[in-house]
Amino acid sequence: MSDEDQRYDFRIVSADGESTISFLLEKYVPGELPSISCAIEIKDHKFTGRGSNVWFTLREFESFVRRLKEGKVENRIELASRFPEDFEMSVETLRIRKEQLAIRYFLSTGKYGANADRIEVKLSGGFEIDQACYASMIERFGRLSSMAKAKSGDIKLD
Numbered sequence: 001m002s003d004e005d006q007r008y009d010f011r012i013v014s015a016d017g018e019s020t021i022s023f024l025l026e027k028y029v030p031g032e033l034p035s036i037s038c039a040i041e042i043k044d045h046k047f048t049g050r051g052s053n054v055w056f057t058l059r060e061f062e063s064f065v066r067r068l069k070e071g072k073v074e075n076r077i078e079l080a081s082r083f084p085e086d087f088e089m090s091v092e093t094l095r096i097r098k099e100q101l102a103i104r105y106f107l108s109t110g111k112y113g114a115n116a117d118r119i120e121v122k123l124s125g126g127f128e129i130d131q132a133c134y135a136s137m138i139e140r141f142g143r144l145s146s147m148a149k150a151k152s153g154d155i156k157l158d
Contacts (some may be wrong), residue, residue: 009147010140012103014127019044021105026053028148035059036148040087041062042107042123049123050120051109055082062145068138076104085120091137103131111156 008022020043027037039052056079064079068091076092088106104126110118129137 009144012129012137013133014103015100015130015133016128019127021103021145025144029060035082036061036145038144040107042105042125044123044125044127047123047125049107049109051107052088054087054107057082058070058145058148060105061141064137065141065145068134068141072080091129091134099129101134102126105128 008024011020011022013020018042022041022043024039025036026039029035029037035057037053037055037057039050040050040054041050060080060082064077066075070083076090078088078090080089081087082101085108087108090104092102092104096103104124106122106124107123108120113119
């Protein structure tokens with residue numbers, strides 16, 4: 001594992017190896033609406049975007065993992081952050097080659113200008129993944145969910 005890989009809990013890699021989406025678990029907040037926060041970095045060929053404090057409800061996150069495990073990607077399986085304008089990702093089949101899968105994504109972050117106006121910075125796109133990446137993604141998203149719970153003391157990892 002390279003130094004760059006060690007900064008993230010896991011990474012989705014495109015079939016051509018030129019694009020990645022990396023996730024790093026930042027926080028877990030238990031309570032009435034358990035939630036996790038991740039830093040997400042997307043590199044799609046020469047374009048790069050990074051967002052921190054991208055929040056997901058644990059219920060939405062675990063539902064996404066469950067749908068991935070069921071393997072029913074006929075249309076698309078979506079994961080959206082608590083604030084959908086921050087991050088969305090979907091796994092879908094390609095229209096022409098049904099056995100091939102694609103990741104589509106949208107990442108946005110905001111900054112404030114001198115006059116306090118919010119300026120949005122956005123990156124969106126997609127790339128193909130192979131079946132090995134899909135299998136790894138299922139396992140690693142599940143592990144990320146378990147890591148979040150373990151940080152709160154809900155479960156223990158082996």
